[in-house]
Amino acid sequence: MAKSVEYLLEAEGIHAWYGSSHVLHGIDLRIARGQTVGLLGRNGMGKSTLIRTLLGHVTQRDGRISFFGEDCSHARPHQVARMGVAYVPEGRGVFPNLTVRENLIMAARPGRDGQNDWSYERVLDRFPRLTERLTNMGNQLSGGEQQMLSIGRALMTHPDLIILDEATEGLAPLIVTEIWNVIADIRESGIATLIVDRDFRRVLAHSDHALVLQKGLSELAGPAADVANDPALTGLLGV
Amino acid sequence: MDLTTFLIQCLNAFQYGLLLFLVASGLTLIFGIMGVINLAHGSFYMIGAYLAYALAPVVASAIGGGFFATLLVGVVLSVVFGYLLEWAFYSYLYERDHLQQVLMTYGLILVFEELRSLLVGDNVYSVEIPQVLAGSIPLSEVMTYPTYRLFVSAICLVLVGAMFWVFARTRLGMMIRAGASNREMVQSLGIDISFLYRVVFAAGFALAAFAGMVAAPVSTVYPGMGGEVLIICFVVVVIGGIGSIQGALVAALLIGFVDTFGKVLVPGAAGVMVYLAMALILLWKPDGLFKAG
Ligand SMILES: Nc1ncnc2c1ncn2[C@@H]1O[C@H](COP(=O)(O)OP(=O)(O)O)[C@@H](O)[C@H]1O
Ligand SMILES: [Mg+2]
Numbered sequence: 001m002a003k004s005v006e007y008l009l010e011a012e013g014i015h016a017w018y019g020s021s022h023v024l025h026g027i028d029l030r031i032a033r034g035q036t037v038g039l040l041g042r043n044g045m046g047k048s049t050l051i052r053t054l055l056g057h058v059t060q061r062d063g064r065i066s067f068f069g070e071d072c073s074h075a076r077p078h079q080v081a082r083m084g085v086a087y088v089p090e091g092r093g094v095f096p097n098l099t100v101r102e103n104l105i106m107a108a109r110p111g112r113d114g115q116n117d118w119s120y121e122r123v124l125d126r127f128p129r130l131t132e133r134l135t136n137m138g139n140q141l142s143g144g145e146q147q148m149l150s151i152g153r154a155l156m157t158h159p160d161l162i163i164l165d166e167a168t169e170g171l172a173p174l175i176v177t178e179i180w181n182v183i184a185d186i187r188e189s190g191i192a193t194l195i196v197d198r199d200f201r202r203v204l205a206h207s208d209h210a211l212v213l214q215k216g217l218s219e220l221a222g223p224a225a226d227v228a229n230d231p232a233l234t235g236l237l238g239v
Numbered sequence: 240m241d242l243t244t245f246l247i248q249c250l251n252a253f254q255y256g257l258l259l260f261l262v263a264s265g266l267t268l269i270f271g272i273m274g275v276i277n278l279a280h281g282s283f284y285m286i287g288a289y290l291a292y293a294l295a296p297v298v299a300s301a302i303g304g305g306f307f308a309t310l311l312v313g314v315v316l317s318v319v320f321g322y323l324l325e326w327a328f329y330s331y332l333y334e335r336d337h338l339q340q341v342l343m344t345y346g347l348i349l350v351f352e353e354l355r356s357l358l359v360g361d362n363v364y365s366v367e368i369p370q371v372l373a374g375s376i377p378l379s380e381v382m383t384y385p386t387y388r389l390f391v392s393a394i395c396l397v398l399v400g401a402m403f404w405v406f407a408r409t410r411l412g413m414m415i416r417a418g419a420s421n422r423e424m425v426q427s428l429g430i431d432i433s434f435l436y437r438v439v440f441a442a443g444f445a446l447a448a449f450a451g452m453v454a455a456p457v458s459t460v461y462p463g464m465g466g467e468v469l470i471i472c473f474v475v476v477v478i479g480g481i482g483s484i485q486g487a488l489v490a491a492l493l494i495g496f497v498d499t500f501g502k503v504l505v506p507g508a509a510g511v512m513v514y515l516a517m518a519l520i521l522l523w524k525p526d527g528l529f530k531a532g
Contacts, residue, residue, distance in 0.1 A: 081426065
């Protein structure tokens with residue numbers, strides 16, 4: 001590669017629409033290699049829409065998006081994924097009609113730089129619960145198991161960035177803690193993450209940077225510690 | 240009915256059922272995965288049959304010919320044609336409602352029929368059974384069974400096996416099944432779903448056309464054949480459970496037997512037996528035998 005790029009994701013002036021409703025009004029977001037960014041905001045403020053726009057799923061969009069310095073403003077979702085971006089969606093996105101094993105191996109792909117260290121065996125090693133469920137269908141799993149499968153599947157694509165949208169939603173406290181441990185491991189392994197979660201304290205504790213959305217605008221952004229101490233934070237989150 | 244006649248009817252029913260499955264499987268997959276109601280699917284079968292008829296002399300003069308060479312050329316052409324057809328027309332239908340799909344695919348039926356009329360005319364044709372398979376196999380002192388029909392069953396069985404293997408065991412099959420349940424997630428795993436759909440469509444087209452090609456020597460080639468097979472295939476798809484490939488196989492074999500034995504046992508009501516079977520099954524299982532997903 002000719003130029004070494006500092007940021008794996010750079011998004012500038014992102015707008016998004018659903019039909020005639022204008023949901024995002026010009027958001028800037030940058031993620032450096034290996035960095036964790038927390039995305040906060042009350043329900044309906046546009047967090048999932050921002051994620052889906054970056055991933056290419058929202059087609060009515062405007063603004064500039066690049067991954068590793070390569071322009072992806074008009075890229076299709078599979079092209080974005082191949083830039084090394086993995087998605088753990090709201091609702092987990094486990095394929096209900098595929099077995100656990102199939103959910104994992106259908107996703108297997110070497111990374112952008114040929115990384116191949118997240119083998120099927122290593123993923124099962126990290127999520128031993130899945131080993132007992134290999135022949136179960138996706139829809140026969142508990143919420144926690146589905147979430148592990150969704151994260152394991154993301155790892156099988158050897159991403160440089162994993163985007164997690166409400167990964168702990170609806171899970172029991174013990175499982176929630178387990179998911180946060182997994183997120184910490186992912187972060188430690190050098191994979192960048194973009195995290196959305198209700199528990200803003202945990203998000204801020206796990207993040208390098210944070211961004212708070214309100215009505216499709218970025219109202220507060222900066223190093224996670226600064227955001228955590230900003231007097232405006234509680235007002236923006238309605239807590 | 241003596242045992243030999245019964246055996247012959249069973250072989251006929253089996254062969255008919257398998258051929259129906261080749262056509263119906265594409266229909267059910269295109270609906271189950273892409274959500275498109277493809278009324279033109281019967282035309283694909285018709286195109287196959289006419290390809291077998293019209294290509295034979297061309298292939299014969301170009302490379303010395305033979306039925307199998309014609310079949311091979313026909314399959315290659317079908318894959319290419321199916322691929323282009325998806326690109327030019329069907330790819331615009333995925334996000335649209337059923338009325339628009341029905342209108343466009345019905346329009347395609349008219350176009351294909353008109354093209355057929357212009358290119359090969361409106362006559363009924365027959366296609367010769369290839370020399371090597373022209374004989375019969377003795378079943379008893381007096382009864383024989385045509386080798387070609389056995390060949391058709393055998394090659395259909397091979398295709399059915401291959402299809403189930405691809406579907407159940409390969410990553411391509413997993414991607415196709417995943418695409419039927421969550422399109423967005425499949426894309427976010429780096430899979431080009433438009434390309435995947437195009438491949439599935441081309442395969443569905445080629446299977447229907449192949450069925451038409453191998454059926455041509457036993458059933459003759461005639462203008463209305465596409466519409467006839469379309470209706471029966473919808474019966475198969477509905478009985479099997481829309482979108483289910485296993486369901487389509489079971490239903491196709493069932494219809495093969497009901498139709499074949501209906502013609503022998505109750506010749507007076509042969510035409511309605513299939514629909515009677517459908518009505519009974521739907522009363523018992525309103526979503527079909529194997530409801531998909
Ligand atoms: N598929 C959709 N079609 C139309 N409007 C949507 C859709 N998804 C979300 N919205 C609207 O866009 C706004 C932002 O939603 P979303 O991005 O899901 O918020 P968040 O993830 O922050 O809760 C909300 O007003 C929501 O109602
Ligand atoms: Mg959301």
